[in-house]
Amino acid sequence: MESGGTHRPRNVGWARAAALLYGDWGTSKAYVIGLAFVAAGYSSFPIILAVCALTGLVGYNYIVVCRHFPDGGGVYSAAREQSRVLAVLGSLLLLADFIVTAAMSCWDAMSYFGVPPNYIKITTVGFIGVVGCINFYGPKHSGSLAVLLAFPTVFVVVSIIALSAPNLTLQHLETSHLPIGKQWTAFVGVILALSGVEAIANLTGVMVLDRGSNTDAPKVGRTAAKSIIPVAIEVVLGTALLGWAMLSLPQDFAPMLKERYADMLRFLGEHYGSLAWGESVGKIFGAVIGLVVGLLLLSAVNTAVAAMIGLVYMLARDKECRRFSRGSTRMASPCFHGDWPLASPYC
Numbered sequence: 001m002e003s004g005g006t007h008r009p010r011n012v013g014w015a016r017a018a019a020l021l022y023g024d025w026g027t028s029k030a031y032v033i034g035l036a037f038v039a040a041g042y043s044s045f046p047i048i049l050a051v052c053a054l055t056g057l058v059g060y061n062y063i064v065v066c067r068h069f070p071d072g073g074g075v076y077s078a079a080r081e082q083s084r085v086l087a088v089l090g091s092l093l094l095l096a097d098f099i100v101t102a103a104m105s106c107w108d109a110m111s112y113f114g115v116p117p118n119y120i121k122i123t124t125v126g127f128i129g130v131v132g133c134i135n136f137y138g139p140k141h142s143g144s145l146a147v148l149l150a151f152p153t154v155f156v157v158v159s160i161i162a163l164s165a166p167n168l169t170l171q172h173l174e175t176s177h178l179p180i181g182k183q184w185t186a187f188v189g190v191i192l193a194l195s196g197v198e199a200i201a202n203l204t205g206v207m208v209l210d211r212g213s214n215t216d217a218p219k220v221g222r223t224a225a226k227s228i229i230p231v232a233i234e235v236v237l238g239t240a241l242l243g244w245a246m247l248s249l250p251q252d253f254a255p256m257l258k259e260r261y262a263d264m265l266r267f268l269g270e271h272y273g274s275l276a277w278g279e280s281v282g283k284i285f286g287a288v289i290g291l292v293v294g295l296l297l298l299s300a301v302n303t304a305v306a307a308m309i310g311l312v313y314m315l316a317r318d319k320e321c322r323r324f325s326r327g328s329t330r331m332a333s334p335c336f337h338g339d340w341p342l343a344s345p346y347c
Helices: 014-025 028-043 045-068 075-078 086-110 118-136 139-167 181-192 197-202 223-245 251-259 261-277 278-316
Strands: none
Touching: 014 139, 014 278, 028 045, 028 118, 028 181, 028 223, 028 251, 028 261, 045 118, 045 181, 045 223, 045 278, 075 086, 075 197, 075 278, 086 197, 086 251, 086 261, 086 278, 118 139, 118 278, 139 261, 139 278, 181 261, 197 223, 197 278, 223 261, 251 261, 261 278
């Protein structure tokens, strides 16, 4: 129950929540397969499958997290039950994660859109500002935007998989000869692309309540599950099949795959589109993929900003944020008790 009878509007249904999650989680497949190939080449398929297995496990765990913390907060709320200091430290790390996610996603989006390098910095800042303005009107409206950006990406992913299906083969796969330590390093480097899935746990505070529950005893387990399950399935299957499509290319493509690791989906679309429809159409299809992936990266910015707002709201509600004193422009700290090491001089 939220203190003081204050509640955020619960107007984000499972579809909008799923689209917001997909905005961040859905971009992972664009990075995972390329990073895996750079790390292990044609022996990277076990790493890709391991990442897919971990993704499914993470999805299941976040269904549990969302069920137990219907007011939002995710890691922050879970840690707060153990230690207030640990919760605040965790929230600061999450804020850093969301800030970096938003910045990098928007920067990559500008690169996909072909913005000249000299203007990427200013356009990145500008687009993040636009996304912030959209979120001023609440997650319901930003969730609607996320839905519009999610559908083209799903269509593109399914199209690439369908075009590559006749050419899928295991004959180019290699057995890894890397030491266990280097294989583990490669795996860890790849799973970093899954950063940002925590966003869904910070959206439970605005999710539509499950039937039979109310604001005094909120439950969003069913809504959260309906949001997470389809996204997790798409990400797991899409990553595995796109990784297989990448590794079905002859080994003569190895230098090109390493060079195009950052826009692997676009490269796969160009190649398999050219095989199916001809080189000119394949290039057009690749350009369309670049545009769609760039828009999804902007959706990742939207997701990070929405999650950041949810987390800051939780911190403010729990009086962990600094605030302005009434009638004064001086910043006043809230009173801290429990295991917080310092007491506020304004208490």
